[in-house]
Amino acid sequence: MRPGGVWSFQSVSDSLRIVSVAIRDPWYALADPTRRLVFGKVVARPRSVTEIADELPVSRPAVSQHLKVLLDAGLVDVDRQGRERRYRPRREGLAELRQELESYWVQTLDAFKNLAEESYRANNPSEGTTP
Numbered sequence: 001m002r003p004g005g006v007w008s009f010q011s012v013s014d015s016l017r018i019v020s021v022a023i024r025d026p027w028y029a030l031a032d033p034t035r036r037l038v039f040g041k042v043v044a045r046p047r048s049v050t051e052i053a054d055e056l057p058v059s060r061p062a063v064s065q066h067l068k069v070l071l072d073a074g075l076v077d078v079d080r081q082g083r084e085r086r087y088r089p090r091r092e093g094l095a096e097l098r099q100e101l102e103s104y105w106v107q108t109l110d111a112f113k114n115l116a117e118e119s120y121r122a123n124n125p126s127e128g129t130t131p
Contacts, residue, residue, distance in 0.1 A: 026097055029073035038066040042076055046088040
């Protein structure tokens with residue numbers, strides 16, 4: 001099993017299995033550069049598999065597989081319009097990523113603030129207060 005993924009096996013024959021991976025971790029899903037390109041197209045505006053494949057050097061089956069991973073990770077939703085499926089970004093999935101990034105940013109700023117204050121105190125021992 002890979003981090004963020006769930007292995008499931010289906011038997012094709014007695015000696016051969018098809019392995020499908022459901023990726024639920026959005027960071028893992030976006031780790032693939034081609035998948036990020038596909039996601040970027042969907043973020044720009046809702047698109048079908050064909051539209052995305054026409055704009056990228058990727059086959060329609062490959063685009064479909066990338067969209068399946070993004071769907072499993074909660075980053076896109078799909079709307080059916082007649083026989084066509086149009087993929088669009090899922091706000092909730094993006095909000096979760098943004099929240100996680102925000103927590104890293106806040107931690108980094110806090111660490112920088114503490115380091116700056118410690119450095120100031122070390123260089124100005126007579127003042128005893130922070131800037």
